[in-house]
Amino acid sequence: MTTTLPAYDEVVARYEPVIGLETHVELGTNTKMFCGCPTDFGGAPNTRVCPVCLGLPGSLPVANRAAVEATIRIGLALNCSIAQWCRFARKNYYYPDMPKNYQISQYDEPLCVDGYLDVEVNGEPVRISIERVHMEEDTGKTLHVGGATGRIHGATESLVDYNRAGIPLVEIVTKPIPGAGAMAPEVARAYVTELRDVLRSLGVSDVRMEEGSLRCDVNTSLNLPGEQWGTRTETKNVNSLRSVERAVRSEMIRQASVLAAGGRITQETRHFHEDTGDTTSGRSKETATDYRYFPEPDLVPIAPDPTWVAELKAALPELPRLHRRRLQQEWGLSDLDMQSILNAGAVELIEATIAAGTTPTAARKWWLGELSRRANETGAELADIGATPEQVAELQGLVDAGKLTDKLARTVLEHVVAGEGSPAKIMADRNLEVVSDTGALTAAVDEAIAANPAIADKVRGGKVAAAGALVGAVMKTTRGQADAKTVRELILERLGVQG
């Protein structure tokens, strides 16, 4: 297709988008959903398997209490009702990523239903309705061999590792979100960001999108104002927060281009490509959804004791939104300042830096200043920049103790980011400490005065501003490692002038 894509502004001027998000979260339990195999990453192929997760005849699954509890806590944090009684269901499909030829999931009786999550988009509150939160199991990993690039097309055979088969998964599904208009991509991103923060605060998952412990499918459709909702597509393989936003946007543009040309949208799965930012067609959904769900006979129903649910609810941690509001007050920040911290993804980093022993002002200065600048330059997430909150606190400690000037601290930070170790170590290794030895400083000052008699005379004569040149000379001999203010005071003192 070589048609020119319409501009985003034209798309949203003409069409109204409806989006929906399905998020899969790998729970951080010790063991799998229905057997005692460990869930840790990195094992050699097929070393985390047993008769249950291999689907061997005669084996019986038993649900993991911790996984059920985590799902209930997620449901409660998302303001859902918890089912008094629900069942697991078999989702039947023949594909070797599940050795049983079915996946145990939940179908018409999810554990949690009808909730909501409040998010903020550009400072405006948006309530996202949650349809359901249910339990299921992850699938194994297939490796396609014989093809050119390890892709499924052209492969002659597949090799399967079942270490991940049976890992507890929770699926969180929103209700359709209409009315977001041009903001739809931002709303999608804000929702996934907030959901990730909620899940992290609950401690139920490590929620790393790049590693697949948080995965997102994005549903998108367009309709003309006043008309029925359009046919939706489901975009998979969306592996970062930024991609969530890009996937919605590019799919809106693509659909608008199809519709504008008089075409129809096919209900299908599309794959998002991180490199190009667009989506390509996957399988067609219409012929693929015959999963023949039925209640899982091998697992008895779950009927959470209301007392247990009440206890779990009472023990929920402070949720991110309230937490942020409290931090904003504690840090004494305006809405705008707080927003810039949020936009930079720096809340937790700043919080941890303060916890490591520095002031809110200093922590904010480093993360939003030098480190944000570097993150922008390299395109990295702030959290992955290479400096830890502890290191930033230590760096500020050295500044506070007068061992580093701000300028020297920035140099040290560069080496911290480069992975050279702690600020104190780098300061020592690279001999970057402020020259505070008065003897050495005085000698440098005297040298500067002797070398610039005319300037020295001016200063003596009352032209205090001329001392700047002498300060510069001293800074040069100390390779910038002296505190300019101290140097200035010392010069004036030696010249017998009041500062």
Place this chain on the structure above:
Amino acid sequence: MAAISREEVAHLARLSRLAVTEEELATLAGQLDVILQAVAQVGEVTAADIPPTSHSVPLTNVLRDDVVASCLTPEEALSGAPDAAEQRFRVPRILDEDVAS
């Protein structure tokens, strides 16, 4: 009217990855029809006050503590596999097939 059509049986066979001949299709459709008719007959006498039964035992909340148990060795795991390579189960190529989400 038959409770299940030939096309539905063919569709189910395809979903189950069963290679069924035209002849078998006719036979199976007839047999499945008898079974479904019998079930439908039972359905007629079902009283409205009896809830559908999915489990034969009246149990709920059979849960397991989140404690690691022993696994099979890869050799044991692969011992029943028709084929294996690189410590993985080897299966025929998969093309254009459905994947659970």
